[in-house]
Amino acid sequence: MAESKSFDLAASPGQLLHRAQQFASEQFSTATGGVEITQRQFALLSALSEEDGQTQTALVQRTGIDRSTLAELVSRMATKGLVARERAPGDARANAVKLTDEGRALYATAIAGAAAADEAILSALPKNKRANFVEALMRISRALDPEADPKAKKSKKDGKDKKKKKKKKK
Numbered sequence: 735m736a737e738s739k740s741f742d743l744a745a746s747p748g749q750l751l752h753r754a755q756q757f758a759s760e761q762f763s764t765a766t767g768g769v770e771i772t773q774r775q776f777a778l779l780s781a782l783s784e785e786d787g788q789t790q791t792a793l794v795q796r797t798g799i800d801r802s803t804l805a806e807l808v809s810r811m812a813t814k815g816l817v818a819r820e821r822a823p824g825d826a827r828a829n830a831v832k833l834t835d836e837g838r839a840l841y842a843t844a845i846a847g848a849a850a851a852d853e854a855i856l857s858a859l860p861k862n863k864r865a866n867f868v869e870a871l872m873r874i875s876r877a878l879d880p881e882a883d884p885k886a887k888k889s890k891k892d893g894k895d896k897k898k899k900k901k902k903k904k
Contacts, residue, residue, distance in 0.1 A: 751874075754855075761854040766847030771840060774799055774807055775816075776848055779841040782817065782833045789828045798878065816840060 743749050762773050771779075774797075781796045782788065790808060794801050808831055811817045816837035822828035833841070856864045 758851065758855055761851040762848065765850040765854065766844050769840065769844045769847060771844050774803070775811060776841070776844055778807060778811065779816070779833065779837055782831060783838070783841055786832050787830045789822050789830055791828065793831060795879070798875065811837070
């Protein structure tokens, strides 16, 4: 019989991120109080508040919510009157998503709770570790989609510019 190796679940980055997400979700729910909104709904409303009328594809890229989940989320939020969908100009296959007045009001009500939840999450860390923690999370997030990283786009563009300059010199 093969000897099984032990796995330290308490030190597993994947497990720790899962537990941290549970904590973040609990903080968000508590901090938003009576506002009936999930973290994903808040992310969608936040993205639309920055730029209304985005396509669902753009919202997937901006929020990190997968395509099928986002489509279902938009559908449920449209039924609740928080967002409206219409055909995107220039692309009959794409939906542009816009905030309704109700969605805008819900977002405005939830902002303070979301900020308080973020503060509660960070308060679990020493002050001198908070910026590094957020930077580490951003790095992990960017690893999912390096193309969405403005720094990666810049360095990729810089690389293309350097290649062009080399060709011109030849």
